[in-house]
Structure formats: structure tokens, C-alpha cells
Amino acid sequence: MSTSIIGAAVNRVDGPLKVSGQAQYAVDHKLENLAYGVGVFSTMGNARVVRVEASDAQGMPGVLAVLHRGNTPPLYRPAERLEHSRAGEIRPPFEDDQVYYYGQYVALVIANTLEQAQAAADKVRVQYDVRKPAVLLSEAPAPQGPPRVHSTRGDAAGAFESAAVKLDETYTVPVEVHNPMEMHATMAHWEGENLTLYVTTQGVLNYQKVLAEVMGIPVENVRVISPFCGSGFGGKLFPWPESMLAALGAQHLKRPVRVQVPRSMMFTTVGHRPLTQQRVRLGATADGQLVSMQHDVVQPTSMVDEYVEYCTGVTKTLYACENVEVRQDLVRLNVGTPTPMRGPGAVPGLVALESAMNELAEKLGMDPIALRLKNYAETDPGSKLPYSSKHLRECYQKGAEQFGWAKRNPKVGSMRRGNEILGWGMASAIWDAGRGGATVRVRLNSDGTARASCATQDIGTGTYTIFAQVVTEKTGIVLDKVQVVLGDSTLPPGPTSGGSTVTATVLPAIAKATDQAVQRVLQAAVMTPGSPFFAPHGTQAPKVAMTNGWVHEVDKPYSSGVPFEEILIARRLAALDGEATTGPDLANRERYAFNSFGAQFMEVAWDPGIARLRVSRALTVIDAGKIINRKAGTNQVLGAVVMGIGMAMFEEAIYDPRTGKPINNNFADYLVATNADVPELECIFVEYPDYHLNEYGARGIGEIGLAGVAPALAMAIYHATGVRVRTLPFRVEDVLGGERATIV
Amino acid sequence: MQEFRYRQVRTVESAVRANGTYLAGGTTLVDLMKLNVLQPATVVDVNPLPLAQVEALPGGGLQIGAMVRNSDLANHPTVKQEYPVLSEALLSGASPQLRNMATTGGNLLQKTRCSYYRDTNYACNKREQGSGCSAMDGYNRMHAVLGGSADCVATHPSDMAVAMMALEATVHTEGPNGVRAIALRDFYVLPGTSPSIETVLQPGELITHVTLPAPPHGTRSHYLKLRDRAQYEFALASAAVVVQMHGKHLARVRIALGGVGTRPWRSPEAERALEGREATAGNFQKAAAAAMAGAKPLKYNAFKIELAKMALVRALETVTQMEHAG
Numbered sequence A: 001m002s003t004s005i006i007g008a009a010v011n012r013v014d015g016p017l018k019v020s021g022q023a024q025y026a027v028d029h030k031l032e033n034l035a036y037g038v039g040v041f042s043t044m045g046n047a048r049v050v051r052v053e054a055s056d057a058q059g060m061p062g063v064l065a066v067l068h069r070g071n072t073p074p075l076y077r078p079a080e081r082l083e084h085s086r087a088g089e090i091r092p093p094f095e096d097d098q099v100y101y102y103g104q105y106v107a108l109v110i111a112n113t114l115e116q117a118q119a120a121a122d123k124v125r126v127q128y129d130v131r132k133p134a135v136l137l138s139e140a141p142a143p144q145g146p147p148r149v150h151s152t153r154g155d156a157a158g159a160f161e162s163a164a165v166k167l168d169e170t171y172t173v174p175v176e177v178h179n180p181m182e183m184h185a186t187m188a189h190w191e192g193e194n195l196t197l198y199v200t201t202q203g204v205l206n207y208q209k210v211l212a213e214v215m216g217i218p219v220e221n222v223r224v225i226s227p228f229c230g231s232g233f234g235g236k237l238f239p240w241p242e243s244m245l246a247a248l249g250a251q252h253l254k255r256p257v258r259v260q261v262p263r264s265m266m267f268t269t270v271g272h273r274p275l276t277q278q279r280v281r282l283g284a285t286a287d288g289q290l291v292s293m294q295h296d297v298v299q300p301t302s303m304v305d306e307y308v309e310y311c312t313g314v315t316k317t318l319y320a321c322e323n324v325e326v327r328q329d330l331v332r333l334n335v336g337t338p339t340p341m342r343g344p345g346a347v348p349g350l351v352a353l354e355s356a357m358n359e360l361a362e363k364l365g366m367d368p369i370a371l372r373l374k375n376y377a378e379t380d381p382g383s384k385l386p387y388s389s390k391h392l393r394e395c396y397q398k399g400a401e402q403f404g405w406a407k408r409n410p411k412v413g414s415m416r417r418g419n420e421i422l423g424w425g426m427a428s429a430i431w432d433a434g435r436g437g438a439t440v441r442v443r444l445n446s447d448g449t450a451r452a453s454c455a456t457q458d459i460g461t462g463t464y465t466i467f468a469q470v471v472t473e474k475t476g477i478v479l480d481k482v483q484v485v486l487g488d489s490t491l492p493p494g495p496t497s498g499g500s501t502v503t504a505t506v507l508p509a510i511a512k513a514t515d516q517a518v519q520r521v522l523q524a525a526v527m528t529p530g531s532p533f534f535a536p537h538g539t540q541a542p543k544v545a546m547t548n549g550w551v552h553e554v555d556k557p558y559s560s561g562v563p564f565e566e567i568l569i570a571r572r573l574a575a576l577d578g579e580a581t582t583g584p585d586l587a588n589r590e591r592y593a594f595n596s597f598g599a600q601f602m603e604v605a606w607d608p609g610i611a612r613l614r615v616s617r618a619l620t621v622i623d624a625g626k627i628i629n630r631k632a633g634t635n636q637v638l639g640a641v642v643m644g645i646g647m648a649m650f651e652e653a654i655y656d657p658r659t660g661k662p663i664n665n666n667f668a669d670y671l672v673a674t675n676a677d678v679p680e681l682e683c684i685f686v687e688y689p690d691y692h693l694n695e696y697g698a699r700g701i702g703e704i705g706l707a708g709v710a711p712a713l714a715m716a717i718y719h720a721t722g723v724r725v726r727t728l729p730f731r732v733e734d735v736l737g738g739e740r741a742t743i744v
Numbered sequence B: 001m002q003e004f005r006y007r008q009v010r011t012v013e014s015a016v017r018a019n020g021t022y023l024a025g026g027t028t029l030v031d032l033m034k035l036n037v038l039q040p041a042t043v044v045d046v047n048p049l050p051l052a053q054v055e056a057l058p059g060g061g062l063q064i065g066a067m068v069r070n071s072d073l074a075n076h077p078t079v080k081q082e083y084p085v086l087s088e089a090l091l092s093g094a095s096p097q098l099r100n101m102a103t104t105g106g107n108l109l110q111k112t113r114c115s116y117y118r119d120t121n122y123a124c125n126k127r128e129q130g131s132g133c134s135a136m137d138g139y140n141r142m143h144a145v146l147g148g149s150a151d152c153v154a155t156h157p158s159d160m161a162v163a164m165m166a167l168e169a170t171v172h173t174e175g176p177n178g179v180r181a182i183a184l185r186d187f188y189v190l191p192g193t194s195p196s197i198e199t200v201l202q203p204g205e206l207i208t209h210v211t212l213p214a215p216p217h218g219t220r221s222h223y224l225k226l227r228d229r230a231q232y233e234f235a236l237a238s239a240a241v242v243v244q245m246h247g248k249h250l251a252r253v254r255i256a257l258g259g260v261g262t263r264p265w266r267s268p269e270a271e272r273a274l275e276g277r278e279a280t281a282g283n284f285q286k287a288a289a290a291a292m293a294g295a296k297p298l299k300y301n302a303f304k305i306e307l308a309k310m311a312l313v314r315a316l317e318t319v320t321q322m323e324h325a326g
């Protein structure tokens, strides 16, 4: 068992807590004397707050305070790059009297109960000096300043001019919102100078830093606790205004305060994937060799922050092409600050790039897989470094085989099944494979259990389980005797859960810390009178090892020894710890390019008689190194594909240009995929351990599954309907005719 | 949400006397109270009323209590057997959780999902007579193409009511002025210049039952709902069809459309285009064209005209090809 647990399909160790309702999410923590804060949100997208009239609200039952700019001390700004800390929005709430976007906090009402606070928040009257907001790309002033991204290789423009076959198309990905099940929430509790925060976050340590900076107190005075996170998808990487308001309110009242973002404001004050308008120009030889790639992106950011959705990175690395030029410009709109959302940059970037490749394949009369193989990058075209491990070719081949790609008739509308026309599409997936630094502590206890701890967190992806798996693999202590403690800023420093880097980052640290703890037990075994392996001074100590949780002589079966806890008991120790810090392995970074890869194969069924489009088949082949937990890994990929179905078919936040409100800011009107929209999904891993990244050969797998889904579906939709969906998501009016709501 | 008085009643008489806003499943009422769109002073909880039965009527037909839950009605054996259009319409609506709460009376009286009606920061004639209509030059993809006025183009969102329209249901009420029976086709009023008035119900009038006539021998029926996603979304367009065939001919046809009208949209034009005619694709197309002849698209919902035609044609194709229920 000690080797097979890595790579096995393991149930998540926190599963029983979750399904029995015992897992403590942010607002589940019990705090005495808790007060409830409810926001008063701007109902205008561009305005100046003239007056906050709160006297009615102030007098309502249970109301403790109505906080706003007029009656609170200013908060500090986070230090950002100077301290490697980052908040969702650089501007702390109430900093000035300007309203930059609809749904910005204008005031916070605090009362004894949630209902009292909500009732009073309704009664706060805000007087605005209203200006017309700009929420559409077409309303934005032209991009100012130099492009935020501009990089060239060769002469892309020249090569495009003289290319035999050219493609020049523009693709638009609308604003998407994260909207995880658990809404953002903070419970803030001051004890003297010390602030404890119960939150839902993807990064307890960054959260701790930011809140210390904003409140102007030393970082060691802040403790952030987030044992469970009802998903983040990037939206919970950085703290948002509600966290600061909870801390401010609790300070003001000298009593714990909870602020939870209501669902409607999950569309505005906690980030989103920004709209991107992406022009792609591809030039190729008649036989499909890419000679030029140009990718130009215009993207809105907020009035207060510069957030760049780095869509063009994929264009520089996915295909072998000598002449590449990419450029990204920002414009400012009256929207909240965008933030990373699952697969930031690459996912929307691939919508454009892979759609363009599929369109080019058609122009060339080439199979889209053949076009990709023709331009296959054997080494990283940007850095010229060899890949640490790349098996994209096999992803295409395995996927094509499993999907039955050879049976494809590329003619639009040619593949029928009853009333329906089938459409097939494919696309490539790519995501960075990163690894950072982490410190992990592993403790072997005298009751036969183990404990591993780290100030990273499990955002629902299975991090708890991976910690336990490594400890089990290294010690043989069974999984349910391994306690894992995460999500607390007081623990040894660990990584933010973002960019699919946690697994690759923590594995080496867990392994090293566990080895160290085991070594200490083995040392104790030979040093301790009463231990069967005790070697008194001057005698030769036996060589001992630990197997299945037992300490034994190396050349004897484990059952000849004793359970490890007997060693600790003999020495009268409660436990022995190991602690290890591992880093990003910068030397290897200079030798190799690290990426995960994949191929998406999608089928849609189109019933032209009733204009009904449904996804009918989805196959994802992923090259992400060694899979540590097959169950959690598959779950990550399939969940990502569901999100991709939403991206291609449903998701789009629509802003009202008159007010700046996302008009569909609820789950009935902002459509995501339901179970009925999701067919049987299949995921295949081509499993080549990437030992240049870490000793387990594992990469993270949070985002890669989403990459390429939407462009593969767009191709399938075209194949079925004859309509190119260049503005996501698909809408029946694309086929039936009629104007679509303006988003650009 | 505003403060309100809450009363629970056990008899129809005390409900009517309580003179408040009735609370049934609450899936519309409480939702809109939370948004401050509805601000009743008194909420009268009618859940204990003995109106939760589905009963066969002595002379044929079905009597459905106002408090029968949507999920119970959808799965009632008689409904599934004799009024499949109603069962299908109910099951296409909302989500299982909502259907377990939603009632027959409440469903008939559910409010529009117009985004501007639901947000008190916007002008809305339905919410506040004379304040203006924000949908007219707003995001009106989900709005009505039939029955709208210059003051209001909000869609009536019910699926159940569309099926009942085609089944020629009758609404039975009891109010301060006694009991009355209202044909469902006379129950809803067009928005005109007073969009806040949606039905002919008088203040305090309680829906007690809905009755359905016995389906004529050999009747077949079907409901088809089209929407962006497969579940849990209001109709972009839907069609309820109830037909009686004589050989290849359509002897009797009842048609109602959903998702396209300011009220559940019975279409006598489409019925006339079909009755006595053969069940052919060409005739179905003509009926669909007749049904949508008066449609007036807004900026973002022109596609609904074509989509509604598609829904009707496909529903007719389906219903005329299926085995009849006997």
C-alpha cells in the first residue's frame, strides 16, 4: 500500500465533514456577540456621493452603526508590489467620494441581526451627483499610454502581407463572473490590538498581509482562518472590500462583525473575468505552415486598477512560428476591478487563437489536427528551451482515436442523427506548470497518528487529501490516521491556491518534512532505552526503517518490529516533528519550459427545426504529469469542462449602459450549465511524470481542463449550424437572426 | 424587505375576511418582498386551507385545488394520462425545489421576470403606474412580442398557465362579493395603459380551484418549451397544443403560446388555420404564421417570432404523430 496510494483514486479525506455539514465555512464559525454588517451599494455606475442620509436607518431596531466615508477613519492602501501583497481592489472602501462602478460600497449598516441590518440598509438614502457611466467597450476613451503587452519575434506584419493564406478575425469573450457556491464573507474579531478573521480565501497569508496593511497594524497581529472554501475559481485569490469593512466595523463597535456579500453583488464587487476583444491574424503557406501570427487585445479594466488579462501568452508558445507579434491595450470603464478567473489569460486567449486555427484549417482544406501537427512546437518557441515534458501529440492522437475523429465529415451540416445535426470540434489546451516555495510541518504522534500542517488551503480541489497521501506513502500510517491542518495563517508558510501550482509546490515539502520526522523516530529507536532497537553506547546500532507505520530492522519483515508510537512512548515523547522548506527550483526553470497540455474534443447536437443546441459529447485528454489522486484529478478536469460548456453556451454578464448594473445579476438570469446541459464527460490522462518539476512528477490540474473547451465547442457549433460564434456565448439569435445585446 | 403583519387562516371565509396579500408557496411573493418590489402590509398565509386536492368531477373533468403543489399536480395519474400537456408544462418549469413549493393558484398569479420590474431603482409602469418603462430601450431579449403596449412589454412567464389556456380551464374564486367562475381566457388582461392590473381578480378575491373540462374522446396534447439551456430557465418560446384528430384531419385544435406574450397567449388564429384541415407540415407552418402575424419585436427579441413558430410546428408534428391516449 505504501507506494500505491500515490496515483490511486482516493476519496477526499474531508469528504465526510462536507457531506455531513460539519465543515466550517466562513460564516459557520460561532463567535459570541456577533453583529451583522450589510452593505449599501451604489445604484449608479458613475457618480459622486453628495450625502449619505442615515438618520432613519440609525433609529431602526437593532441598528448599531451606519458607517460611511463621513464617519470612519480612512483605511490605508495595500502595499502591493512593494510587499508582494495584493487586494482585489487597490482602493479601500470609502477612500473618496467617487462612485467608480455600480455596486460599490457606499455605506455599511451594522445591526444585531442580519434581518435588522438588511431592513436598515434599505432605508439609507444616498444622494448622488450622477454622471453617465461608460460600461461598454465602444463607450470607453481610446487606450491611453503604451500597450501593456507588446512583444515581437521576427517580422509578423511583413510575413502576413506576403503569406499565401491569410486569416484576420476578431473574437470577443464577454464578462464572466466566478460566483462560487460560497459567497465571499468575512467575520472580523478584535482582541486588543489583535485581529482574527474568519474568511473564505484562496490565500490566507496574502489575506493576512493585506488586512494588516489596510488596517495599519503589524502583520503578526492578524490571524486569518479559512479551513474550508466553497470554491474560488480565482475570485478569492485576493481580499475584497467586504473584508476591510468587516475589520473596520468590528474595530468601530469593539465587537465581532460579519459581512457576507449578497449574491447580486457577487457580480460586481468581487472581480470578474474581463471582456476581451481579440483580433487574430494568421498567415500560412498553402500547405499549412504558419508564417505569421499576430494577436491584438483590447480589454477594459476598472477606473481604479490596471488588470491585464494576459491572453496573448499562448500565442507566443503554442505553435512553432518564426514571426509573432502580440499586443494588449487597456481601456477604463465603470466596472469593478477584473481579477483572475480559472485559466486567466490562456482560457480566453485560446478562444481566439484556437478558433482562428480552426478557421484557418478550413481555409486550407486541412484537418485541424493535421494543421496543429504541422506547426507542432518541439521546443518552446518563445524561450527556445526544451520542454520539461510535452506529450501534446499523444493527446491529439489518443483523443482522435477515442472520439472517432477519422469518421468526421467536415462538411457543415453533413452529420445527421434523427432530427439532429451533429457538429464536431477540437482545440488544444495549454497552461503553465509552476512550482513555488512552501514550508510543511509533519508530526508523528505517540497515539499512532500523524499530523501535517501548512498555511496553504484546500479550495475544494483536494489539497487536504494530497497531504495525507504523501504522509501515508512515506510512513505507512493509514490515511484516516493522518490529520491535515490547513487554512490558518499561523501555520508554516504555504502557497496561495492559484494557477494550479499548489500540488507541485507542496509535494516536495511534505515529502521532505515526513522523511525528517521518520528519521527522528528512527534515531529515537536506537537511542532510547526500552526500545527494541536500543544500542547502548559503544555498540553497533541496528539499521532500522519504517514500513506500514512500524519500525523494524531493514533486513527483517516489518512485523518483526514495533508500531512507531512505541518508540515515542518508550522515550516519553508526545510526538516528533519534521519540518521542511522547499523552493521553486529556479535552476531547472532556466533549463526547461514547463507547461501542461491537452486536447479537447466536443460534439454538439443541433436540432434546426426548433433551433435547439445541446452539447452531446465531451472528451478531454490531458498531459499534466503524474496524477497524484485520480479521483480528485478527474474531478478537477470534468468540473472545468462544465465551466467551458457554460463559457461557450451560456455565460455572459450584461451591463445596462444607463446605470452600469449587470442586469442579469442573479442565478435565474445569468445562465450557467445545469446538469441537464452536461453530457457524459470523459477525461483521459496521458501520464508522463514531469520529474524536472518535482520528485513526484506532478503538475497542478485546476485550469488546464477549461482551456480549449469553448473554441472546440465553437468549431462544433459551426460544423453543425454553419454559424461561426466569434462572440461568446452562442445564442439562438446567431442562427435565427436579429440583434444581440451590445456588450462591446 | 419591509415589515408586515402575518396571519395564518384555516378557512376560505377567514382568508377572504383577512383582507391581505395571500401567501401560498411564496416563491414569487417572498422573492419580490425581499426585493421591495411587493410591500404588502398584511400577509395572509393560506397554506392550511383545505384546497390541496385533485378530484374528478362528476360530469367529467378535473377540479384542482388552489393549494395543490406543482410537483403533485404534474405527477397526478389523471393529469399524466388525460392532460399530458399540463404535466409536461409543469415539469418544464422552474426547478424541483421550486415546484415542490409552488401552488396552482400562485403559479397563475406569478409575476413577470422583467429585470426592471424586479429592481426598484428602475422606472416600471407595472410596479409604479406612470413612472415609465425601462425595458423598452433596455435589455429586452426576454420580453414579449405579442400583446405589449407602449407602457409595458413584460412577458407572463408561467408554463402551467399556457397549458391550462389550451385546456380551456376555468378559475374559481371566492371574494368579498361571493363566488364566481372565470374562463381562463378572460382571466388575464393586456397591459394597455395600466400594466399593474394583470387579471380580472378583485382585491381580496381568493382562487379556490381550477377546473378542466373532460378532454373530448381521442384528444392528444403536448407542451414544448424552448430555451437557452436544458433546464431551469423561463421559456424563450413555448407551445401548448391540444388536438382531436379525425383520420388525417384535425377536428378540434386548441393552441396557446408561452414566453412570447404579455399574458399566456391563446391563439384562435392558429386554431382557425388548422381546424378541419389535414395535419401537414404546410398547414402547421401556416398556423404558426397566423399565430405570430401580429407580433411586434423589440430591439433584442426579434428571434422569438421565428422561435415561437418553430415551437408550435414541432409541437403539432409531435402531437399528431403520437399514439392517442384513448
Ligand SMILES: Cc1cc2nc3c(=O)[nH]c(=O)nc-3n(C[C@H](O)[C@H](O)[C@H](O)COP(=O)(O)OP(=O)(O)OC[C@H]3O[C@@H](n4cnc5c(N)ncnc54)[C@H](O)[C@@H]3O)c2cc1C
Residues within 6 Å of the ligand: A668, B021, B022, B023, B024, B025, B026, B027, B028, B029, B030, B031, B046, B066, B067, B070, B092, B093, B094, B095, B098, B101, B102, B103, B104, B105, B106, B107, B108, B109, B110, B157, B158, B159, B160, B205, B206, B207, B208, B232, B233, B234, B235
Ligand atoms: C428562479 C425561479 C425560476 C422559475 N422558473 C419558472 C419557469 O420556468 N416556469 C414557470 O412557469 N414558473 C417559473 N417560476 C415561477 C414559479 O412557478 C412561481 O413562483 C410559482 O408557481 C408561484 O407559486 P407560489 O405558490 O409559490 O406563489 P406565491 O409566491 O405564494 O404567490 C404568488 C402570487 O399569487 C398570489 N396568490 C397565491 N395563491 C393565491 C390564491 N389562492 N388566490 C389568490 N391569490 C393567490 C400571491 O398573493 C402572490 O401575489 C420560477 C420561479 C423562480 C423563483
